[in-house]
Amino acid sequence: MTPPNPTAVEEAPAGTPPPRRRPSLRLPRDRHALVDNFFRFQSLFGLVAVFLIAIAVSPVRNGENIFLSSGNLANIVRAVSEIGIIAVGMTFVILIGGIDLSVGAVLGLAAVGSATLMVDSGMGILPTVLIVLLIGTAFGATQGAIVARIGIQSFIVTLAGLQAARGIARMWSGGLGVPIAYGDGPKEAPEAFSLLSGSINGVLPVPAVLFIAIGIGALLVLRSTAFARHVYAIGGNEKAARLSGVPVRRVRITVFAISGLLAALAGIIHAGQLNQGSPNDGSGYELDAIAAVVIGGTSLAGGSGSMGGTIAGALLLGILNNILALNNIDANVQLVVKGLVIVAAAALQKLRPRIS
Amino acid sequence: MTPPNPTAVEEAPAGTPPPRRRPSLRLPRDRHALVDNFFRFQSLFGLVAVFLIAIAVSPVRNGENIFLSSGNLANIVRAVSEIGIIAVGMTFVILIGGIDLSVGAVLGLAAVGSATLMVDSGMGILPTVLIVLLIGTAFGATQGAIVARIGIQSFIVTLAGLQAARGIARMWSGGLGVPIAYGDGPKEAPEAFSLLSGSINGVLPVPAVLFIAIGIGALLVLRSTAFARHVYAIGGNEKAARLSGVPVRRVRITVFAISGLLAALAGIIHAGQLNQGSPNDGSGYELDAIAAVVIGGTSLAGGSGSMGGTIAGALLLGILNNILALNNIDANVQLVVKGLVIVAAAALQKLRPRIS
Amino acid sequence: MTERPLVRMTGIGKRFGGVQACRDIDLTIAAGEVHALLGENGAGKSTLINILSGVITDYDGTIEVDGRPVSFGGPVDAQRAGIATIHQELDLVAGLSIAENMFLGREPRTRLGGVDIRRMRRQAAEHLRTLGADLDPRRLVGSLRVGEQQLVEIGRALSLDARVLIMDEPTAALADAEVERLFETIKELRRAGVGIVYISHRMAELEVIADRATVLRNGGLAGTVDPRTASRDEIIQLMVGRSVDALFGEGRNEPGKVLLDVRNLAVTPRRPTPGRTEPAGVDLTVRTGEIVGLAGLMGAGRTELLETLFGAGGSGRRSGQMTIDGRPYGPHGPRAALARGVAFVPEDRRGAGLMLEHSVAENVVLSALATLTTLGVVRRQAVRRTVAEQLTALAVKAASPAVAAATLSGGNQQKVVFAKQLLTQPRLLLLDEPTRGVDIGAKAEIYRLLHRLADAGMAILLASSELPELLSLCDRVVVLHRGRTVATLPRASATQQAILAAANGDDAKETR
Amino acid sequence: KAGDGNGGTDAAAECGSGKEFLIGMSQANNAEPYRQVMNDDVSNAAKDVPGFKVVVSDAAQDNSKQVADVENFISQGINLLIISPNEAKPLTAVVKKAYDQGIPVIVLDRKVEGDAYTAFIGGDNVAIGKAAGEYYAKTLLPQGGKVVEISGLPGSTPAAERAQGFREGVASNPQIQIVASQTAEWLREKGQSVMDAMLKANPDINAVYAHNDPMAEGAYLAAKAAGKESTIKFTGIDALPVPSGGIKAVEQGRLQATFQYPTGGREAIDMAKKILVDCQKDVPKTTTLGTTQITKDNAAQVYTQLGGKQ
Numbered sequence A, B: 001m002t003p004p005n006p007t008a009v010e011e012a013p014a015g016t017p018p019p020r021r022r023p024s025l026r027l028p029r030d031r032h033a034l035v036d037n038f039f040r041f042q043s044l045f046g047l048v049a050v051f052l053i054a055i056a057v058s059p060v061r062n063g064e065n066i067f068l069s070s071g072n073l074a075n076i077v078r079a080v081s082e083i084g085i086i087a088v089g090m091t092f093v094i095l096i097g098g099i100d101l102s103v104g105a106v107l108g109l110a111a112v113g114s115a116t117l118m119v120d121s122g123m124g125i126l127p128t129v130l131i132v133l134l135i136g137t138a139f140g141a142t143q144g145a146i147v148a149r150i151g152i153q154s155f156i157v158t159l160a161g162l163q164a165a166r167g168i169a170r171m172w173s174g175g176l177g178v179p180i181a182y183g184d185g186p187k188e189a190p191e192a193f194s195l196l197s198g199s200i201n202g203v204l205p206v207p208a209v210l211f212i213a214i215g216i217g218a219l220l221v222l223r224s225t226a227f228a229r230h231v232y233a234i235g236g237n238e239k240a241a242r243l244s245g246v247p248v249r250r251v252r253i254t255v256f257a258i259s260g261l262l263a264a265l266a267g268i269i270h271a272g273q274l275n276q277g278s279p280n281d282g283s284g285y286e287l288d289a290i291a292a293v294v295i296g297g298t299s300l301a302g303g304s305g306s307m308g309g310t311i312a313g314a315l316l317l318g319i320l321n322n323i324l325a326l327n328n329i330d331a332n333v334q335l336v337v338k339g340l341v342i343v344a345a346a347a348l349q350k351l352r353p354r355i356s
Numbered sequence C: 001m002t003e004r005p006l007v008r009m010t011g012i013g014k015r016f017g018g019v020q021a022c023r024d025i026d027l028t029i030a031a032g033e034v035h036a037l038l039g040e041n042g043a044g045k046s047t048l049i050n051i052l053s054g055v056i057t058d059y060d061g062t063i064e065v066d067g068r069p070v071s072f073g074g075p076v077d078a079q080r081a082g083i084a085t086i087h088q089e090l091d092l093v094a095g096l097s098i099a100e101n102m103f104l105g106r107e108p109r110t111r112l113g114g115v116d117i118r119r120m121r122r123q124a125a126e127h128l129r130t131l132g133a134d135l136d137p138r139r140l141v142g143s144l145r146v147g148e149q150q151l152v153e154i155g156r157a158l159s160l161d162a163r164v165l166i167m168d169e170p171t172a173a174l175a176d177a178e179v180e181r182l183f184e185t186i187k188e189l190r191r192a193g194v195g196i197v198y199i200s201h202r203m204a205e206l207e208v209i210a211d212r213a214t215v216l217r218n219g220g221l222a223g224t225v226d227p228r229t230a231s232r233d234e235i236i237q238l239m240v241g242r243s244v245d246a247l248f249g250e251g252r253n254e255p256g257k258v259l260l261d262v263r264n265l266a267v268t269p270r271r272p273t274p275g276r277t278e279p280a281g282v283d284l285t286v287r288t289g290e291i292v293g294l295a296g297l298m299g300a301g302r303t304e305l306l307e308t309l310f311g312a313g314g315s316g317r318r319s320g321q322m323t324i325d326g327r328p329y330g331p332h333g334p335r336a337a338l339a340r341g342v343a344f345v346p347e348d349r350r351g352a353g354l355m356l357e358h359s360v361a362e363n364v365v366l367s368a369l370a371t372l373t374t375l376g377v378v379r380r381q382a383v384r385r386t387v388a389e390q391l392t393a394l395a396v397k398a399a400s401p402a403v404a405a406a407t408l409s410g411g412n413q414q415k416v417v418f419a420k421q422l423l424t425q426p427r428l429l430l431l432d433e434p435t436r437g438v439d440i441g442a443k444a445e446i447y448r449l450l451h452r453l454a455d456a457g458m459a460i461l462l463a464s465s466e467l468p469e470l471l472s473l474c475d476r477v478v479v480l481h482r483g484r485t486v487a488t489l490p491r492a493s494a495t496q497q498a499i500l501a502a503a504n505g506d507d508a509k510e511t512r
Numbered sequence D: 001k002a003g004d005g006n007g008g009t010d011a012a013a014e015c016g017s018g019k020e021f022l023i024g025m026s027q028a029n030n031a032e033p034y035r036q037v038m039n040d041d042v043s044n045a046a047k048d049v050p051g052f053k054v055v056v057s058d059a060a061q062d063n064s065k066q067v068a069d070v071e072n073f074i075s076q077g078i079n080l081l082i083i084s085p086n087e088a089k090p091l092t093a094v095v096k097k098a099y100d101q102g103i104p105v106i107v108l109d110r111k112v113e114g115d116a117y118t119a120f121i122g123g124d125n126v127a128i129g130k131a132a133g134e135y136y137a138k139t140l141l142p143q144g145g146k147v148v149e150i151s152g153l154p155g156s157t158p159a160a161e162r163a164q165g166f167r168e169g170v171a172s173n174p175q176i177q178i179v180a181s182q183t184a185e186w187l188r189e190k191g192q193s194v195m196d197a198m199l200k201a202n203p204d205i206n207a208v209y210a211h212n213d214p215m216a217e218g219a220y221l222a223a224k225a226a227g228k229e230s231t232i233k234f235t236g237i238d239a240l241p242v243p244s245g246g247i248k249a250v251e252q253g254r255l256q257a258t259f260q261y262p263t264g265g266r267e268a269i270d271m272a273k274k275i276l277v278d279c280q281k282d283v284p285k286t287t288t289l290g291t292t293q294i295t296k297d298n299a300a301q302v303y304t305q306l307g308g309k310q
């Protein structure tokens, strides 16, 4: 079987328009394409709207818009970085039509692991990080394997995984948070680990930078790899994917492994930021992460969505939390307002012209 | 307009079997049918397995199997009754391919409402119950309307609803539980309300009876009404359902209204059982209820599942909690064991011989 | 024809529960031949080729490729062995682009390991162009018409450069122009030595394209014929086991009064939806007892017109007049349409017609539940009786009414959709490609049924891409071009040439 | 420069009467009644101080969220921070950040590490557990007996300390046996279902030691359903002066005793007044609030004394 001939374009049958050098530019590009392109960035609509509203309603002190102050913006990104990183992994899972409820518990497990390995077992940063990431990945991959091989719905598998991870974390830590002290002595973690709670140039918090980097990386992966196509295909039409020779099981397992890996990474960051690994860390983060993904326009049915949307969704939630707090809205009212804004942001997604 | 000619049977092409009176009885009924019938009750497999294991590992005192003692069995049903009632409503929602995360918060809102209306506003039982059920139904219907009309994914709408209901409940109660004292005086609730925490003949707890009654009722509805067919149809293929004249929107809204109604009912029972309505009641119940539904074999993709499965799923979870507590298992180990049993129970569902 | 066959299947058998789908079938495919596979709906054609293409992996019998026995673990193995398949049901990923779909699972890579998107698009466009489809390979498959999706499927199979190409009803969703282009392609492939298995229920096509025909009946081998010499009756006799009398009834009644009247119907979409041709000036009438055909090229807007008439079209502003029985008609949705006695059999049976995982019985009664319930409770006995009646009336082949619709053969699924809509006892029946994938015997039965319904006073509006079907079945043919009525041809003057000329817009010079 | 928020604005330098002060109250979790009452105590006490405005944030039991809450307070330029930390270590850094910017910090209930705060006010869970244990050993079960423990959320410090203190307290009476311990995660309904099972496994228990009042009440309800509410004694901890709190439960006879775990809310506002209004420099670094044992004898009186709503 010879590969399809790449020069075949020049051999186009007679009767077609005159030859050209870059056929891809000559493809019909009509009004629809423009509209499509505009709505491609629809997941940003909600973010932009909330951003503008936040500027408008932000309290002003000494003539400075508090919301827009660089420190505040950095805080927002830092505050959403863990949820954001988890949401990146969750995006892959949701794209294949699954869900991962275990991420918050895996974060807790990883936080405990980081603290325990460094403080109690006296390991260095690199082995600690590697082991913890490995644990997260293996945990995710195991869940993925159960989903892919036995065919149990991922909701159930990861709900069980949530309980199991939480239980393991509590047993490992003896139930209490493991505080991280820095220094060279025994029972002390390497100073460098505390960089996770620092900032670059005193402006950009390290977790925020990590989130942005991972987000952009995942965005590129989702744009340009065959793996990403397989992910979309499985979520869109599993049978078609299988018939086309997509390694469905392997992709599924990989996707859950990625989610576990990123949850573990978020757990390491969590431990670094809070100087402690506590087994109860990350409770409920799964819902926030899923919310970020879905607000970003990814369908829970799988097969459609974008990483850019997820990043926008996470930032939107962060801005929302921030501006409500800056305005000293009562915590209970905040809950109600947040509910309404989330629905409104999701409704903005619906302006899109629909296919079928 | 004559209907398609029923006498067409006689016009069947030659070569087909001779005419018959009751064609449906002449269908091939072989070994496969037997197997099929056996697996129809598959959602019970997990329940039976867990039940048997529970008997085996139950502590025994004075020759009596504690797990099997009637008091204990009644307690189990009482303990799952609220989750069970919520899960009944959730089954409808999941069958149409949706999800309702707001049920736990609606339960809290209803509990607060029951206590406040009776104690602070001095209302009687009937008006209180009616108003609270109305609130729950309206809340559910509103969520359903947003899902059905704007087309936002129910996950997001009900996640927002969760927050809103929780916020409202906290504002209504001032953040604290509203205790219910019984009596005839002001600030006292009618004695009859305390029946909810009592038992019939001292054996059957009232909430358990309510759960069983509602479960059986829902089971019959789902077996034999046109509404149920519409529910299944929407979950199976919404477009086909719409083209077949199913009132998709109305069914959707109704389904969410039912879920809200039953969550409110569970909230009333909750308040009655605990003699208090607290705004934080029911946190996390949504996940338990969904777990009961899914363990019962209902697919989160919608379109397939049964009410019997849900009831079995709820009882399974109750037995699991009970037997772990009876054996005084460490809380952390409990979490891990619970996770494993849930996966195992779901795996039992997969034994079904599959259609390619 | 070369001596040694590319593929030899021997003693193939396959059972699904109680159904013997294939029984002891031998089949050879030689290089450079077009081997037709014929048989009624449910005869086992798709099952046989699913076995050959690695979709079904547990079966009896042996498969040899190039003389060597093979055992495929999955579709990919078959593809590696040079066997490409266009499956009967469209299996594409709606959320991916045309190019991505065509190269799914074997994406060309760049040196960096990413997907070579440009190359993918270029090659996709090229394969589509050989089929005469000028589609932007960046378009999402979900926005394509069924026919266009079919072309994408074909393009994908072509792009595999296989030595054996299996086509399971590739033309079911295509109009004549596309079919001709496909045949050109098939002839080229044949010249290049590719062995082709061709499944179709359109007898006329076989006479044009097939070198050899194997006929299956009830899962077994019924015989092999040369379709160029054998008469149609002979072939049908083999397929059905009896002769099928005059396919198309003659001597129609006089049509009655006007039931549906449409004047200058147009829909201005609220949002632009690429790929849809909304009605843009449709005039037509349908009388009681009349069968009116809708003709047009792919994308002429037949489907959209029927959807609009059923209240299921895209959102938008409707203009013009519609009446039923002289009373204004403008359904807000399918329910409203059904309430006025209008029923619709959609063209995409899997996407829009059936709950595939649900039982045949549940599917059949869905639209008519209201008549089968008392106080909201379904009368089981009545349902069972009704279902049995309908299945018998339409000769649906199903193991039992309780099996999932997905297990039925393609043609039988179509009949189930049909049965469902007939149960609503409509006065106006809208049919979109109603015989797509239906075998010739069943087609005859459907035609007879349509005649009987029309004779009983039903009005029928039927869109079809099979011109012979329209010509023989319809009292009048309305031709659409870009959403407009360009001709209304009474039976007497409706000829293939006249319809094609109108469909191409020849009498509408200004649009050319 | 005006822009950088703290610009040498030592809060103490701005103190004085007749001014407006914004106080940020960072709460770990509003869903716990104890903490809700703490918020209410802070808010109510602040109403009596002219110029005080309190804003409350709820971290919903998430350390990270609480860090963000404090940061948002700093962005807003609060004049004083009251924080009831979800956990000590994770909040140490952000509390220090506030303190270093010149914002006085009063830490309530649970300490942060180091000494980068102005003052700590809190109860002593070990001491309370111990008081409860001693009550069991001497008053409730002097003859000894079987006790079951219903504990708080595993992994929370108060749960661990109340368990530890209790064991120290009952140590003097070896006749007292702790026959089972199950968590009910601070929740009333879990207390009920856990008690159901424990009653089955241990039908002959004499008393239930619950780590808080709601769980004790839940256990009471379970016993009542089993007809054993009069033979088993129940005690709780917290003694919140609200209608749904433990004091009322003691007064109404459901609980035998409860032990006050003071919120410190009023004390915190008193101290804030000293710092901001009275310009007092030397507030005590640590104030440990004692516990009060509440039994039927003093329940009504304590309820009024603590300002409980009728």
Ligand SMILES: Nc1ncnc2c1ncn2[C@@H]1O[C@H](COP(=O)(O)OP(=O)(O)OP(=O)(O)O)[C@@H](O)[C@H]1O
Pocket: A354, A355, A356, C142, C143, C144, C145, C146, C147, C148, C173, C175, C273, C274, C275, C276, C277, C296, C297, C298, C299, C300, C301, C302, C303, C304, C307, C347, C348, C463
């Ligand atoms: N962008 C789109 N969005 C939604 N539905 C679409 C879109 N494009 C096509 N369709 C659907 O595809 C079908 C029309 O495509 P089809 O292949 O049937 O065309 P056709 O039947 O050959 O031509 P005609 O338009 O004349 O019916 C309809 O069901 C239509 O609703």
Ligand SMILES: Nc1ncnc2c1ncn2[C@@H]1O[C@H](COP(=O)(O)OP(=O)(O)OP(=O)(O)O)[C@@H](O)[C@H]1O
Pocket: B355, B356, C016, C017, C019, C020, C021, C039, C040, C041, C042, C043, C044, C045, C046, C047, C048, C088, C397, C398, C399, C406, C407, C408, C409, C410, C411, C412, C437, C439
């Ligand atoms: N997955 C399945 N499970 C159960 N029965 C099946 C399955 N697939 C096919 N069958 C049955 O096997 C028989 C042969 O089906 P097949 O799809 O091969 O028919 P076909 O010849 O392709 O018909 P058509 O012309 O309608 O496409 C039918 O009776 C069908 O119901």
Ligand SMILES: [Mg+2]
Pocket: C045, C046, C047, C088, C168, C409, C410
């Ligand atoms: Mg077929």
Ligand SMILES: [Mg+2]
Pocket: C302, C303, C304, C347, C432, C463
């Ligand atoms: Mg069409």
